Amino acid sequence: MRVLHHYMLSSASRFVRIYLDEQKMEFLPKLEEYWKSEAAFLKLNVAGTVPVLVEDDGTVLCGAYVIAEYFDDILQEKPLLQGRPAERAEIRRLFDWLCRRFDRDVMQPLLNERLIRRMTGGGVPSSVVIRTALSNLGVHLAYFNHLVEHRQWLAGSKMSIADLMAAASLSVLDFMNDINWDDWGELKIWYARIKSRPSFRPLLADQVTGMSPPGHYTNLDF
Amino acid sequence: MRVLHHYMLSSASRFVRIYLDEQKMEFLPKLEEYWKSEAAFLKLNVAGTVPVLVEDDGTVLCGAYVIAEYFDDILQEKPLLQGRPAERAEIRRLFDWLCRRFDRDVMQPLLNERLIRRMTGGGVPSSVVIRTALSNLGVHLAYFNHLVEHRQWLAGSKMSIADLMAAASLSVLDFMNDINWDDWGELKIWYARIKSRPSFRPLLADQVTGMSPPGHYTNLDF
Numbered sequence: 001m002r003v004l005h006h007y008m009l010s011s012a013s014r015f016v017r018i019y020l021d022e023q024k025m026e027f028l029p030k031l032e033e034y035w036k037s038e039a040a041f042l043k044l045n046v047a048g049t050v051p052v053l054v055e056d057d058g059t060v061l062c063g064a065y066v067i068a069e070y071f072d073d074i075l076q077e078k079p080l081l082q083g084r085p086a087e088r089a090e091i092r093r094l095f096d097w098l099c100r101r102f103d104r105d106v107m108q109p110l111l112n113e114r115l116i117r118r119m120t121g122g123g124v125p126s127s128v129v130i131r132t133a134l135s136n137l138g139v140h141l142a143y144f145n146h147l148v149e150h151r152q153w154l155a156g157s158k159m160s161i162a163d164l165m166a167a168a169s170l171s172v173l174d175f176m177n178d179i180n181w182d183d184w185g186e187l188k189i190w191y192a193r194i195k196s197r198p199s200f201r202p203l204l205a206d207q208v209t210g211m212s213p214p215g216h217y218t219n220l221d222f
Numbered sequence: 223m224r225v226l227h228h229y230m231l232s233s234a235s236r237f238v239r240i241y242l243d244e245q246k247m248e249f250l251p252k253l254e255e256y257w258k259s260e261a262a263f264l265k266l267n268v269a270g271t272v273p274v275l276v277e278d279d280g281t282v283l284c285g286a287y288v289i290a291e292y293f294d295d296i297l298q299e300k301p302l303l304q305g306r307p308a309e310r311a312e313i314r315r316l317f318d319w320l321c322r323r324f325d326r327d328v329m330q331p332l333l334n335e336r337l338i339r340r341m342t343g344g345g346v347p348s349s350v351v352i353r354t355a356l357s358n359l360g361v362h363l364a365y366f367n368h369l370v371e372h373r374q375w376l377a378g379s380k381m382s383i384a385d386l387m388a389a390a391s392l393s394v395l396d397f398m399n400d401i402n403w404d405d406w407g408e409l410k411i412w413y414a415r416i417k418s419r420p421s422f423r424p425l426l427a428d429q430v431t432g433m434s435p436p437g438h439y440t441n442l443d444f
Contacts, residue, residue, distance in 0.1 A: 046365070047319065047323060059307075059308045059311065061311050061315075062315050063315065063318055065287070065314060065318050066311050066314045066315050066318060069291070069310070069311075069314055070307055070308075070310070070311045070314075073307040073310060074307050085281075085292055085295040085296050086281045086292075088291070088292070088295060089281065089283050089288050089291075089292045092287060092288045092291055092292075093283075093284050093285065093288050096285055096287050096288060097269065099322070100321070100322055101269060104326065143268070
């Protein structure tokens with residue numbers, strides 16, 4: 001069976017878990033503490049990052065972008081990247097926004113300060129970095145909220161990889177209790193819709209040593 | 223005619239210029255000093271980044287990933303992203319490496335310190351940031367050199383978008399005289415091959431106020 005090397009609080013890993021489940025593809029999850037840079041894992045992905053998906057035939061797929069486009073290449077039906085070329089371009093624009101800009105401005109700094117530092121004995125988290133990331137988060141959430149005020153889903157009228165990546169990222173932030181949902185009415189409705197999908201259930205059961213999500217994290221009527 | 227909003231020393235912009243030329247697609251280049259965040263440009267791309275390509279039918283395409291995949295969707299022949307799904311995955315892995323990791327470790331810090339600071343009156347460049355970026359550059363060049371020692375092109379036996387993005391990035395560094403080519407024998411041969419292509423000529427003619435490339439920059443036998 002295909003094996004997914006992932007980490008619970010990596011949003012790109014969460015994206016792939018939801019993606020595979022939405023596409024009804026089975027996989028064996030393998031927890032990877034990627035910051036340890038173990039030789040066997042670096043051999044799979046020299047970049048040392050998760051997610052990495054190893055297919056039955058030995059094909060190694062590194063990263064959310066590569067994995068999503070790989071399945072777009074081989075699947076006949078494309079429910080998560082569908083539409084005319086211009087519609088697919090809009091999906092990819094937002095997917096890219098989340099993988100790069102949102103990741104750089106919000107996810108990486110927060111995970112580095114709160115998780116990686118602790119795991120690697122890297123000292124006290126920087127409150128300046130955390131504050132900046134949370135301030136960035138507000139700007140991004142305002143944009144996402146604006147989008148779903150005007151569209152059914154993030155990139156248009158259909159659920160797409162942009163929604164899955166956004167939901168995966170926000171679920172990590174929600175786990176860390178960084179989102180005040182009352183401030184983002186439309187986005188909260190959108191998130192509740194994705195959160196109640198069966199593909200999301202395994203994420204809500206994730207446990208991370210030394211970190212407890214807030215009460216509303218697993219609540220579908222939060 | 224399609225219009226490409228670009229900046230001379232943006233590697234993603236350079237990538238699209240080479241890409242369009244390789245695909246024999248005409249375009250009108252429009253210089254964009256994107257750090258000024260002018261309203262008209264933000265309306266095209268709310269992220270305020272280059273490149274942005276506006277097609278004849280008004281379709282707006284933001285960023286190298288979106289542009290490359292858009293043309294992969296609509297073109298019948300796919301000379302720059304060709305192969306079986308696993309081969310395309312390898313091309314995309316390296317393309318993503320360049321767009322995200324290399325950009326974050328090397329390109330962004332160098333451009334921020336040397337160009338954006340000067341353009342925005344942001345004070346003296348940080349020698350620490352520049353030194354770290356140049357040290358990162360060495361690690362990346364060693365990897366690229368290793369790849370082209372074992373393969374004809376970066377991602378395999380055919381030239382691909384990974385080569386174009388790598389060459390676009392290295393050409394910006396070469397403009398700033400940051401690469402000692404004598405240290406990277408195989409990579410130098412690979413770069414000379416791409417540099418001598420007609421699609422590369424417009425890049426070699428670029429002029430940037432207040433910056434002069436080294437003598438070997440335009441020399442095809444450097």
